[in-house]
Amino acid sequence: MGGFRRTKPRLSVVVPVYNVAEYVSDSLASILRQPLREISAIEVVVVDDGSTDGSTEIVAGIAAADPRVTLITQPNSGVSIARHAGIEAATGDLLTFVDPDDILPQDAWTSMVKSLRRTGSDFAVGSAERVTTLEDGEERRYVTPLMRRNHTRMRLRCRIEDAPLMLADVFVWNKIFRRSFWTDNAITFPQRTRYQDQVALTQAFLAAKRFDVLTDVVYDWRVRTDRSSATQKRAQIANLVERVNTKRQTIEMVAATGSEALMHTLRTEILPIDMWEHFRASVDPTTEDPDRYWSLLRDAVHELWYDAGVPFEETTVPRGQRLMARLVSEDRRDDLADLIAMIDEQGPIKAIDAFCQESGFPVEF
Missing domain, CATH: 3.90.550.10 (Spore Coat Polysaccharide Biosynthesis Protein SpsA; Chain A)
Known part of the structure; x- marks a missing residue:
């Protein structure tokens, strides 16, 4: 055997x-x-x-x-x-x-x-x-x-x-x-x-x-x-482009199986797990060509989740990361920078609660 x-x-x-x-x-x-x-x-x-x-x-x-x-x-x-x-x-x-x-x-x-x-x-x-x-x-x-x-x-x-x-x-x-x-x-x-x-x-x-x-x-x-x-090296344009392309190739292979269960797991539990590093990089002053980086990241978040019918809010990553993705999708770069600064200063639980209350986001984020 x-x-x-x-x-x-x-x-x-x-x-x-x-x-x-x-x-x-x-x-x-x-x-x-x-x-x-x-x-x-x-x-x-x-x-x-x-x-x-x-x-x-x-x-x-x-x-x-x-x-x-x-x-x-x-x-x-x-x-x-x-x-x-x-x-x-x-x-x-x-x-x-x-x-x-x-x-x-x-x-x-x-x-x-x-x-x-x-x-x-x-x-x-x-x-x-x-x-x-x-x-x-x-x-x-x-x-x-x-x-x-x-x-x-x-x-x-x-x-x-x-x-x-x-x-x-x-x-x-x-x-x-x-x-x-x-x-x-x-x-x-x-x-x-x-x-x-x-x-x-x-x-x-x-x-x-x-x-x-x-x-x-x-x-x-x-x-x-x-x-x-x-x-x-997440803050490099090439890093972000290569990561997104890799996700696209993975989606194509899983889609070819015809398995909805595999695709659901891929979009909700696997593809989102490293995105928080790119969310952080998008508002870091040392990031390469920040305007282009932001535009590429926002397009990717829409393409891989929202346009595919799986809002990032439905993923299984921590709530702070889901909130970051929502801010990226809505083109709210300054708010994302404020949120990350609050998380670094207060810790994720207090910072996210305070941000949601101030911004009108639902608490379940």
Whole structure:
């Protein structure tokens, strides 16, 4: 059924690298020290995407010392092309991904591979923790609310119709795939966008006949203090445009299934979850070309929710975020700036209550 019941599978690990000299040694070390309880062997395919900071030389040294590591170099082409190059070079039965500024916990893979060997599912997905290192060296760890909801209990041989909220798990690195599933379904990372995972993972969830959802934490998702991580640049026009385009592509894929339940979950619980950062950015004085940013954001809020018949007020995000979206939709930029300032000063509960009373908005916001 699964193909790996008697013989332990080989695992290919694809690591795209670009100017991460500060992090890549620790990341690769965490990969290479993983126990192989359910795996016969690993191959680590590192694709250097034209690094200029010494990352290439660091990886080359590690590859020279450990035959499990293969280094591929290419001109700078973006993380999507780097990952595709790694997938093409991979030879393992199973496939997983690691970002080079993140760290794997002590035993990241055993539970996922064990589950796949038992169930025959197309892929397994585990939980992840966000890890922030403070100035004094102390680590702060937390699990995002949606990650917590999705991984409160084990669910084996699952279909996306059984667990539509899994579409929110748009990360490639907390999963192990059968390589044949990935290649047979031509799972693709879009090029030149910082949100390529959402499109590829939506495609994977929709294509899967079954997948396993585990409760184990299998990945440490590190917050980079230098603010160079793509998800920490919301105030850029390109960031907003790429995010909206990613949401459009996701909507198209889910719409093609004909499932109203999946589409409802997508619009009310998944697509809105990161919009609050763009709402805040739209009134931040440091935001790039603020008038254009505001216009693009307002158009997106109308297109993705109000024009689609799902007012943002019907989404499941916190009430302050729903109120922010309403202000964006009504072109009330100054009021949005006032609301955000009140939230920062008074806290969300008092600020939102006071704003609604002063502005005549219904209290249920």
